[in-house]
Amino acid sequence: MTIEVNGKSLETDEEGYLSNLNDWEKDVASVMAEAEDITLGDDHWEIINFLREYYEEYQIAPAVRVLTKAVAKKLGKDKGNSKYLYELFPYGPGKQACKFAGLPKPTGCV
């Protein structure tokens, strides 16, 4: 499978996750989000940027708790919970947000 971003054709896996991490650019997230009926706002970008930073350091997406804690620190306690994240990414912050951020899908019993 491929997606078209800015005239380039980028390879993805069967579920739409980027095959090559380095193919990512901001518009990749926007194109993917649009296909899933989400308009990315600043709130979404906070999460996507954090995911990418964390991945760069640890080579894996952050655990849900690590993410909620980071959000609470940055955006206030009322937003530091999974409910808030699910509002932004209805298919789950772990999966949908990772996909927009160009990261591989978390695997396992999650």
Add this chain to the structure above:
Amino acid sequence: MAENKFNTPQIREYPVIPALEKEATLHLAPFKSKEEFQSSLGYPGELVDNWQEKALDKMGDLLKKYRSLRVYLDSCMQCGACTDKCHYYLGTKDPNNMPVGRQNLMRSVYRRYFTLPGKYFPKLVGAQDLTKEVLDEWYSYYHQCSQCRRCAVFCPIGIDTAEISMAAREVMDSIGVGQKYCNEIIGKVHKIGNNLGLPEPALEDTLEGLEEDVVDEVGIDVKFPLDQKGADVLLVTPSADFFAEPHVDGLIGYAKVFHQAGISWTLSSHASEAANFGMFIGSYENMRKLALRIREAALELNVKRIVFGECGHAWRVAYSFLNTLAGPFDFLDSRYPVPQHICEVTNDLIDKKVLNFDKSANDDMTLTYHDSCNVARASNMGGIMGGQFSIPRKIIKAAANNYFDMDEETIKEKTYCCGGGGGLLTDDLIELRVKGALPRMEALKQVVDEKGVTHMAAICAICKSQFSKVFQYYGLELDQIVSLHQLVGNALIMNKKEV
């Protein structure tokens, strides 16, 4: 996400056996494994040229190796006792999801090539050639079995469809037809040590974060030790416990129990996974390789005990096979069961009055308990008859005031699978997962309506993830599924001596 549209089954007031809908879920087949995942497990990367011959050779091998498989294929008298016992049949109405229908997919091939009447008079004995079409049916329907073994409870001769599914997957893997979800995950454990692919620095960071959280919440310096040599207990837990909710709340519960009881314990970065997906694909070699990591970690860390966290099939592999897969464990302390379940640890400590609870901490919940299939039908706890049923319930009742069981026909040895077990907890099978959850949702809905139940506790990572996903399809909230040790952690009275 681009999901195929499907209708969530209606909750029925009186569950009845649905009318058959032929090939209702033939279209459901999980993504196939790519070459890179296949080869790391020792399988061909794609369908081999002489696949039929190879598949039959493999089937012949398995029939020799596992007498049980031959007995299961020979002895069914098509009595029909199993027909309405599978959650996937009840949710999908597809006759190939009746346990006997599923078995017959392999039985017909077995008869054709391995029995005399089938070789000469195939049509008379329901035998069929192993064609590409049959192979596709195998791939589809042997990935619509969660290997939960509920059907085996009702079969008068005890045919275990799970073993047939495992064998079918093993045959398919051997000719290059593997499932992406399971095989990618097994490869990650071989390489990194856990299903998630969580590297050691990330694990360390996650555990440090949990220590901060617990200090913030209860003001006590509860440790989450990693690779601590000489600890008494090696805790082996599903990596979902580090990553997902409500799993992580269970992990916090175990840590509080060890802390309060003064038991020194450690996690291992080498064996940072309890789950053993080798069982799901019927591969003894992969199952053994995964189990050996636990032995290696126990020796390396010089521990005295091995304790398993909340993971259903891990406990089956641990309880039933660990000793033959990776034993002998004569270097461990023989005064404790090898291995031991975290529920057994907590239960013993409750009996010895080492742990005390303020049950009111869980008063915001009215609870029920979901027996996970592999714990219920393939293991035991406490060395007492039915301990795998009574011990988790006893712990919940020690930690919470409000508890009700679901309908007797849907719990304990008759428990329904969550709908996501056996290597099916993958997004490409979401339709199957939602439909297969129907019987459990019906039983849950009943206690929600009649007893005011608000939360369901479970001791399996797959069950917890599956429910937090499918609840929304049935009008429930994702946080209505909780970890058993989350309840323990909430209510445990802790000595505030350290901070």
